[in-house]
Amino acid sequence: MGNRVGREDYEWVYTDQPHADRRKEILAKYPEIKSLMGPDQRLKWIVCMMVGIQFLAFYLVKDLDWKWVLFWTYAFGSCINHSMTLAIHEISHNTAFGNSKAMWNRYFAMFANLPIGLPYSASFKRYHLDHHRYLGGDGIDVDIPTDFEGWFFCTRLRKFVWIILQPLFYAVRPLCINPKPVSQLELTNVAVQLCFDVLLYWTWGAKPMVYMLAGSMLGMGLHPISGHFIAEHYMFLKGHETYSYYGCLNLLTFNVGYHNEHHDFPSIPGRRLPLVKKIAPEYYDDLPQYTSWVRVLYDFITDDTLSPYSRIKRKLKGEVKQEIGRSLAPPGQWPWGVAAAVCSSDMDTRPDSLEGVLKVLSADPDGSCAAGRMRVSCRQRGNGNSETELYSNTTASNKNGSF
Incomplete structure (x- = not known):
């Protein structure tokens, strides 16, 4: 458990990210893929259903013993809340109401944010588009761990702790790497979320609050679904910076596992990403891919060649x-x-x-x-x-x- 990881720095490259060129090539060969772009009319109803399910869960857990509150927090609440963060990811690409109603997407994301407990949606939107446009960009892409994370979490035990603390680092990292002035939408997001949290506590007490907040923290930490955080861009194979996952957990995560497809075509809703692979299989079938996010977590912890430094990074021009x-x-x-x-x-x-x-x-x-x-x-x-x-x-x- 004490072996140190061999990596002492990121994998620096001086090439463009592959997604823009592949996107251009695929569209030239298969222009019908453009028909997949645009809003997903089902998304808003699925999100409303998930929010409603969590509201019902808040009511049901208020009278449970604490041991059952904690059990259902990890077994159920963590899955729903992690899925809600990925719904917000979908909405950040304007796939709920389309680009013509951009602000509707922003406010709908705040609604989807409610059962998560922490204000998240407005800030995520601002930083996530940087991640797409400047993938691996030094000082811009806040999806890449900081130097401290790469230096300190360098043993198996520390990597295990790092995975548990993923929500904390995702929250703090933007402030360290690429701080931005607070926007009015972010202030609105905070105000709406605080009002909801206070109302929930005042109405049904502490147990729903614990269920909500702990569910978010556990779901984005040591959890099968959180394997996608590492699976998407950590360099398990030298030279490859984006990986897709085609397993069953895509059903709970709006197909975020189709990550090469998503970075190639971020305007295509998750529900239609499998069609991209079906239309242009020669561009994706031979790329490195995963079938288990749990195995990704296990391999990341136990493989002494992998660490938070295992990311491709590039200087911006x-x-x-x-x-x-x-x-x-x-x-x-x-x-x-x-x-x-x-x-x-x-x-x-x-x-x-x-x-x-x-x-x-x-x-x-x-x-x-x-x-x-x-x-x-x-x-x-x-x-x-x-x-x-x-x-x-x-x-x-x-x-x-x-x-």
Whole structure:
């Protein structure tokens, strides 16, 4: 249990991530895949059902003995709550109501967030799109463990503890790697969640609160479903940074196991990702894949060549712009007081310069423009209601601008 892992650094590469080029190649060969893009009309009803099930569980556990509260917390609540986090992942790609109703997706994600107990959805949206666009990007992709995690959790016992503490590190990591100003949506998310938690405690007492919060922590820690955290991008085979899983737990996780397919086509809802593999099998059948997330957890702990450092990392080419610069005009001369451009998560193209942003924004005086599958909206300076800030320069990880 005390053997140290051999890795002392990340796997640094100087190549682009593979998903953009593969996406372009697949679409050229199978243009019908575009028909799979767009909202999943079933998603909103499935999420409502899951939230309702947890509300019923809150009521049922309030009179149970504590031993049964803890049992059902791990056996049932942890599964539902982890599944809810992946529902929020789906909604972050605007697959509930589509890009034309982007804010509906944001508020619906807050609704899905309620049984998790901790405000999560608004921040997840902001950072997750960075993960797609800048996969492995140094200082940008907060899915990659910090240097401290790689240095300290370097033995089997420590890796075991690290897996248990995954929820903590996922919460703290953005503050260490890529802190962003708090947005109005994040404040709203916190306020809504706190009101719900207080109401739950005041109505039914401490047991539902423990069931809810402990279920979230346990479900994202040492749990069979949490194997996807490691399975998705940890480098079990040298040179491969994204892996798919085709096992039965996809039924509980909105097909997040189809991870190569998801990164190639993030605008396709999880329910339709198996169709991507079916249409273009030659692009996926020969890629490394998993059949068991439990085995992934076991191998990660026991294999002395694996650690939190087992991630591919790349330097970015050019600066990442989170606010439109002031070089083209003083702030007061920007149309409608535009401070930032907001891009949806499934656009096929995006402006790659500030001039391009202005051109798109000026096409429609109400600040909401469409060009092909791209939707660009704008916000007034300081109100923070953007979905995600525009990244104006290309990077090593993605040159065609797809998420």
